[in-house]
Amino acid sequence: MTNDEATLKAREIASNVLAPAAAANDTAGRFSMEAVTSLGESGLLGLLLPGDVGGAGLGPRAFADVTTTLAEADASVAMVYVMHICATSTIAAARPSDRWTAVLHDIAAGRHLSTLAFSEAGSRSHFWAPISRAQPNGDGVHINAKKSWVTSAGFAQSYVVSALAPKGTGPTDSTLYFVPAGTPGLSVAGPWDGLGLRANASAPVALDDCSVASDAQLTDDGAGFPAMLNVVLPLFNLGTAAVALGLCRAAVAGTASHLTSAKFEHLGQSLGESLPTLRAQLATMQIDTDGLSARIDDLIDHLEKPRETTVLRVLETKAAAGDAAISVTATAMRVCGGAAFSKHLSIERLFRDAHAGAVMAPTGDVLREFIGKSLLGIPLF
Numbered sequence: 342m343t344n345d346e347a348t349l350k351a352r353e354i355a356s357n358v359l360a361p362a363a364a365a366n367d368t369a370g371r372f373s374m375e376a377v378t379s380l381g382e383s384g385l386l387g388l389l390l391p392g393d394v395g396g397a398g399l400g401p402r403a404f405a406d407v408t409t410t411l412a413e414a415d416a417s418v419a420m421v422y423v424m425h426i427c428a429t430s431t432i433a434a435a436r437p438s439d440r441w442t443a444v445l446h447d448i449a450a451g452r453h454l455s456t457l458a459f460s461e462a463g464s465r466s467h468f469w470a471p472i473s474r475a476q477p478n479g480d481g482v483h484i485n486a487k488k489s490w491v492t493s494a495g496f497a498q499s500y501v502v503s504a505l506a507p508k509g510t511g512p513t514d515s516t517l518y519f520v521p522a523g524t525p526g527l528s529v530a531g532p533w534d535g536l537g538l539r540a541n542a543s544a545p546v547a548l549d550d551c552s553v554a555s556d557a558q559l560t561d562d563g564a565g566f567p568a569m570l571n572v573v574l575p576l577f578n579l580g581t582a583a584v585a586l587g588l589c590r591a592a593v594a595g596t597a598s599h600l601t602s603a604k605f606e607h608l609g610q611s612l613g614e615s616l617p618t619l620r621a622q623l624a625t626m627q628i629d630t631d632g633l634s635a636r637i638d639d640l641i642d643h644l645e646k647p648r649e650t651t652v653l654r655v656l657e658t659k660a661a662a663g664d665a666a667i668s669v670t671a672t673a674m675r676v677c678g679g680a681a682f683s684k685h686l687s688i689e690r691l692f693r694d695a696h697a698g699a700v701m702a703p704t705g706d707v708l709r710e711f712i713g714k715s716l717l718g719i720p721l722f
């Protein structure tokens with residue numbers, strides 16, 4: 342599969358499966374298993390996995406393009422996809438074992454959706470500092486944890502779970518574990534009724550005395566934190582920025598369509614023909630959308646050719662994307678006026694969905710903290 346072929350498959354799924362159901366799934370807060378099945382059948386669940394396990398072996402460019410394309414139709418599904426790609430990349434980077442080879446084959450074959458279970462009720466958005474601690478138990482560990490938001494909760498086949506290492510001494514001495522759905526003690530601990538991304542089942546998950554065998558340990562003890570920073574963070578920040586770009590593009594298209602179709606019959610003109618102020622605001626939305634697109638291209642270039650400024654770009658891009666998505670969709674709400682406010686258009690769903698990116702950890706505020714500290718030479722943690 343090439344990048345273009347992957348994006349084409351995403352576009353077909355977006356048009357045929359996501360777009361027709363997005364509004365109803367949003368209203369009902371319904372997770373789309375049809376979307377996951379289509380992504381699996383098309384090979385997109387194994388997008389970044391190597392060819393020897395059946396994956397497409399593609400990179401950040403394909404990931405961003407596929408995610409943006411999905412988000413233009415349904416950001417809830419796009420975020421499910423982002424979490425899956427982050428989790429599967431963590432499994433692919435795990436200590437080599439026959440177990441991971443089998444799991445990765447399943448993922449590439451489209452039979453396995455995964456996700457991240459990092460955030461905890463006790464440390465909130467500071468996902469790098471779990472409160473839970475794995476306790477030795479025979480040849481493995483058992484884990485008690487309150488995971489506060491887990492996308493695809495109850496629908497994923499596995500969860501990449503963080504917990505402090507049994508003998509860790511500091512707040513970031515964590516380990517990552519692979520916990521399959523159905524593990525005794527693992528349960529969805531509440532409903533998901535968010536303002537936006539309502540169709541992605543980001544519910545709390547509890548681990549009550551979950552036994553995790555030693556062959557399900559993804560990282561060395563204490564090596565969870567570097568895996569979060571080096572494997573998950575670049576992909577997560579790129580993925581959430583790509584979701585933001587999809588939302589911006591959908592907002593521009595939806596606004597342009599409304600300005601073309603809605604009429605002032607007494608003037609014999611469409612809104613767009615009649616009002617220069619609306620045209621100017623649409624233009625600003627387009628400028629911000631293309632600015633975000635250029636920023637994402639720059640981040641991809643930095644990920645493909647890592648250099649001194651790569652970490653800064655990883656941090657900056659998610660912060661800027663969150664702001665752009667909120668600003669572009671808020672402008673769309675204003676330009677489309679009462680029609681948007683009364684939910685006659687999909688604009689208000691885009692506006693609500695756009696607010697998730699900035700609060701998903703690392704939040705926009707935390708990213709600014711990190712960027713400011715790094716510019717001043719202050720340690721981040």
Ligand SMILES: Cc1cc2nc3c(=O)[nH]c(=O)nc-3n(C[C@H](O)[C@H](O)[C@H](O)COP(=O)(O)OP(=O)(O)OC[C@H]3O[C@@H](n4cnc5c(N)ncnc54)[C@H](O)[C@@H]3O)c2cc1C
Pocket residue numbers: 424456457458459460464465466467468489490491492493535537538543697700701702703704705706707710
């Ligand atoms: C739709 C959705 C899906 C999610 N999916 C997942 C998932 O799959 N897996 C997962 O692990 N988590 C997930 N999360 C959780 C998410 O990553 C955050 O942990 C969560 O949104 C943090 O919310 P909070 O209000 O508890 O954070 P708080 O830590 O209470 O933050 C409150 C405010 O304080 C600010 N703040 C916090 N710390 C600092 C700081 N150091 N400097 C400056 N400002 C700061 C924040 O920016 C925020 O504005 C999801 C969240 C959402 C909304």
